[in-house]
Amino acid sequence: MANFRVAVPTPLRSYTGGAAQVSVAVTAPAPRLADVFAALDAAYPGIRFRMVDEAGRVRPHVQVFVDTMVERDPAAVLAPGSAIMIVGALSGG
Amino acid sequence: MARAALPRPAPPRRVRLLIATRKGLWTLTSDATRRTWKLAGPQFLGHIVHHAVADPRDGKTILAAARTGHLGPTIFRSTDRGRTWKEAATPPKFAADSGRVVDHTFWLTPGHPSQPGVWFAGTSPQGLFRSADDGATWEGVAGFNAHPQRKAWCGGDQDGTPDGPKLHSILIDPRDARHMYVGMSSGGVFESVDGGGDWRPLNAGVRADFQPNPDIEYGHDPHCVRFAGGNPDRLYQQNHCGLFRLDRPATRWQDIGTGMPKSVGYVGFPMVTHPHDADTAWILPMDGSDVWPRVAPGGKPAAYRTRDGGKTWKRQADGMPKSQAWWTVKRQAMTADAFPTVGVYFGTTAGEIWGCRDEGRTWKRLVAHLPHIYAVEVG
Numbered sequence: 001m002a003n004f005r006v007a008v009p010t011p012l013r014s015y016t017g018g019a020a021q022v023s024v025a026v027t028a029p030a031p032r033l034a035d036v037f038a039a040l041d042a043a044y045p046g047i048r049f050r051m052v053d054e055a056g057r058v059r060p061h062v063q064v065f066v067d068t069m070v071e072r073d074p075a076a077v078l079a080p081g082s083a084i085m086i087v088g089a090l091s092g093g
Numbered sequence: 094m095a096r097a098a099l100p101r102p103a104p105p106r107r108v109r110l111l112i113a114t115r116k117g118l119w120t121l122t123s124d125a126t127r128r129t130w131k132l133a134g135p136q137f138l139g140h141i142v143h144h145a146v147a148d149p150r151d152g153k154t155i156l157a158a159a160r161t162g163h164l165g166p167t168i169f170r171s172t173d174r175g176r177t178w179k180e181a182a183t184p185p186k187f188a189a190d191s192g193r194v195v196d197h198t199f200w201l202t203p204g205h206p207s208q209p210g211v212w213f214a215g216t217s218p219q220g221l222f223r224s225a226d227d228g229a230t231w232e233g234v235a236g237f238n239a240h241p242q243r244k245a246w247c248g249g250d251q252d253g254t255p256d257g258p259k260l261h262s263i264l265i266d267p268r269d270a271r272h273m274y275v276g277m278s279s280g281g282v283f284e285s286v287d288g289g290g291d292w293r294p295l296n297a298g299v300r301a302d303f304q305p306n307p308d309i310e311y312g313h314d315p316h317c318v319r320f321a322g323g324n325p326d327r328l329y330q331q332n333h334c335g336l337f338r339l340d341r342p343a344t345r346w347q348d349i350g351t352g353m354p355k356s357v358g359y360v361g362f363p364m365v366t367h368p369h370d371a372d373t374a375w376i377l378p379m380d381g382s383d384v385w386p387r388v389a390p391g392g393k394p395a396a397y398r399t400r401d402g403g404k405t406w407k408r409q410a411d412g413m414p415k416s417q418a419w420w421t422v423k424r425q426a427m428t429a430d431a432f433p434t435v436g437v438y439f440g441t442t443a444g445e446i447w448g449c450r451d452e453g454r455t456w457k458r459l460v461a462h463l464p465h466i467y468a469v470e471v472g
Binding site: 009011012045046049050051052053054055057059061062088089 | 161162163164165167180181182184186187188189191192193194195
């Protein structure tokens with residue numbers, strides 16, 4: 001099991017009780033970004049669909065960083081201990 | 094199909110407008126005199142609220158279709174008349190393998206009185222969704238979303254309105270829960286007689302001037318379709334190409350735009366029907382000439398009312414600005430209350446609510462300085 005820290009932007013903090021940083025546990029042996037989204041949704045129901053559409057794509061005005069790199073592919077494999085940062089893209093607001 | 098006559102509802106004791114805007118939800122309330130109004134809000138500040146609708150069946154449930162600039166679409170639900178809200182556990186979304194993605198939920202309609210808890214939602218791009226639990230969870234109506242003709246009916250994104258093609262004007266026959274209509278921009282008007290299991294186009298007689306063949310079966314652009322008050326066998330339609338009326342069981346719409354002044358035209362977005370009189374309806378024309386400015390023609394806004402089923406239209410502008418008022422009013426942003434002498438209300442994209450309590454004779458600005466108004470509903 002791996003734990004990931006996730007920075008949550010203000011538009012999504014209604015789901016996390018106002019928390020700007022949360023930690024989620026992923027049990028998959030080779031955790032992917034999609035697993036983090038699923039773990040977030042399990043902990044904070046409804047949050048995933050606001051940032052990932054029904055086709056599994058990160059929404060156009062949501063930006064995701066893994067450590068310091070933009071990562072929009074939910075299938076991307078995460079290194080242990082990676083920090084996830086979700087932000088509202090400037091294009092959306 | 095045999096259907097019972099409709100009872101006339103008791104007069105309301107108060108009126109509340111649900112004002113959905115590009116930046117949140119407000120309410121505007123008055124007692125039966127409709128002389129003084131109280132504005133409350135915002136709720137969901139910063140959310141793009143396309144539609145907020147109260148459930149006339151229980152008098153306490155309200156659904157609001159919302160998204161934000163960044164986040165995906167959802168539905169908020171209140172079961173205490175708007176005091177508290179919860180988000181839908183499963184908002185409207187297409188099947189994962191469909192390749193389609195809901196951009197926003199555009200239209201909400203409570204279901205038939207015999208089906209408490211049932212709601213329908215129309216989305217952009219065009220999709221039809223149903224909830225059986227007061228909006229907590231939603232499922233696609235497969236008879237529409239997976240209909241083999243759906244793609245042909247809807248066309249592509251370039252065939253829709255500037256902020257996305259839409260399914261709207263979901264009408265449930267008050268005498269028969271299985272009998273439904275929807276409107277699509279683009280696509281046209283469609284009818285189901287089996288609760289949404291199958292659909293057929295219902296556009297004969299409606300012009301489609303933007304098509305190579307203007308007398309096509311589908312591909313039209315209805316802006317708003319409403320039942321006539323007290324007579325769901327009559328439909329009124331404000332279309333991209335004019336004004337039309339359909340009296341069932343006929344299947345050919347009648348052009349009712351010929352009585353409009355040529356200088357004003359017959360293009361607009363809303364269609365409002367009188368709750369007690371099937372011959373009376375209101376429109377708010379928008380300039381459809383040239384590059385389709387979609388503002389009050391000549392900067393001189395006016396409602397037009399028919400009292401004879403669309404044969405003639407009377408200009409109603411008393412109280413409105415006489416010049417330099419370049420209003421745009423969207424298709425869900427005009428409505429009527431159910432008092433014996435009906436009040437009519439509309440909201441502009443510049444954030445003003447205008448209303449009357451005398452069936453359109455004298456208008457008054459009720460509220461200013463709200464955000465861009467998308468929808469105004471009584472509830």
